[in-house]
Amino acid sequence: MLSRVAENIYWLSRYVERAENTARIVTVNANLLMDLPKGIAPGWRPLVDITGANTLFEEHYKDYGERQVLKFLIGDERHSGSILYSLEAARENCRTIRDFVPREAWELLNELFLHAREQLQKGLTKGGRHSYLKHIVQSIQTMTGMLSGTMLHDQGYDFIHVGRFLERADMTTRIIDVRSASLLPAEATELRPYETIQWVSVLKSLTGYQAYRRSEQIRVQRGAVLRFLLQHDAFPRSVGHCLDTVRASMEKLPRNEGPLRVHGRFKRNLEAVVPGRLSHQQLHAFIDELQVCVGELHDEIAKTWFPPPPEAQSQSQSQG
Template sequence: MLSRVAEKLYWLGRYVERAENAARIVMVNANLLLDLPVGLTPGWQPLIAITGSEDRYCAKYPDYNEHNVVSFLVSDLDYPNSILACLNLARGNARTIRDIVPREAWERINELFLYAQGNLVSGLSRRGRFAYLREIIQGSQTVTGILAGTMNHDAGYKFLRIGQMLERSDMTTRIIDVRSETLLPETASELRPYENIQWISVLKSLTAYQMYRQKMQVRVRRADALKFLFQNEHFPRSFYYCASSVEASVRQLPRNDTVRRTLSRLKRNAKSASMSALADDNVQLHDFIDRLQIDLARVHGAVADAYFPSIPPGSGSAH
């Protein structure tokens, strides 16, 4: 397979996943603000922190109010990780490799971009936002399903899958990292109902709440949520599952020694950590997540070095 085609498929996987993730965190944050008392709401700034875009945002907007943050994350084409920009980039990648991507997938990506672009007024309003974001989420999932169900699972699909799962694992770490700093202390008994609501929002941001309850069979608690989201081997949005999926795809590609070694270290670091200890110390948790994100960047770099001719600076190495 040509390196250029492999790279396009890799970024197609990342951009579709990134658009879905952006829609999900905006929707869940809006619901969280409705569930918490006014004085305890984290506001909209955490969403900018999750995406790692504080500098770019502050250069354009004076404060973190709802309208500015939602506009930035949904419709700002100057911001390459907004929903509209990601869908546009995904559409551009798919268009250039239409002989590889199933026609149904290309058509659905194009339709989804046109919907996102044509319904911005509704999508940016409180009244129409949830229907708009739900369409983005479901449309992205449809694209993923079409690609999984109709594309040959050859080397090309492996690159698409690697991109998708690296993007997903990156978002998992970012959501937990930022949300853990704003979550209420578990030791304050009078605030535990609200702390529980915020951890539920973390799980919902990753579509993990129902599967968490099914697997853990306990109320939502910090240590249990961390263990499920970082170490569960069967939930498709847990960090460990995503890393294992990347490893499974890489194993079927040539010249994979360096990438596999990097992935093995990443998985080992995630699996060996004590979630109980991390749950009691936000500083340790932040340091742990920093190390995972550094390892994710190394995996991305190893994939690029092994298979792509070049990755231009700032082309989207995560967020």
């Protein structure tokens, strides 16, 4: 497979996964704000914190109000983590490799981008937001199933898995970091009655509430949730499961020694701690380490399998 094609497939997968994740966290945050009293509700800034794009946001918006944050996360094409930017970038990557993906998948992605752009103003309203985001998530889930069920499971499919699950691991660590460390301060004892709501929101951000209850069979609590989302090997959105899937795909690819070595270091770091024993500050530092590992693994993947783009024609692919 040409390295250019492999890179396009990898980024197609990452951008599609990014759009779905962003749609999910916006939906969950809106529901969370209805569950918590106004005095302690986190507002909308934590969603920008999750993307790590605060500097860009503050260059173009005056405050972290609901409408501003929603515009930034859903429809601001200057932001590589926005839904519209992600879908457009995925569409462009897919357009250049249409021979490698099923025609139906290309058509679905193209239709989804056009719908997301045309219905953007409706999606930014309180009344239209839920159906807009639900359509995006369901369409991407359909596309994912279509690729799994109809695409050749060859090297191209392996790069789809590497991109999807590395992006998913990245988003899972971001959600855990912001939601667990910033939502309800540990020292605020008067807020402890709302702790369960906090951790339920973390699980729901990753569509993991039902899976958690079935797997852990205990009430929702900090240590168990952190272990489940970071280290559980059977939950598809846990960091551990994502890394296992990335490794299984990379093992099928040629010249994989460097990426597998970096991956092994990442997995050892993940398994070296008992998450529930970490304080807020220690958890934040640990998540920072995992974020560095995500970046290092991406860099090694790019160095090994993707050519450096010519300076004059470099794509603005971004980890966001």
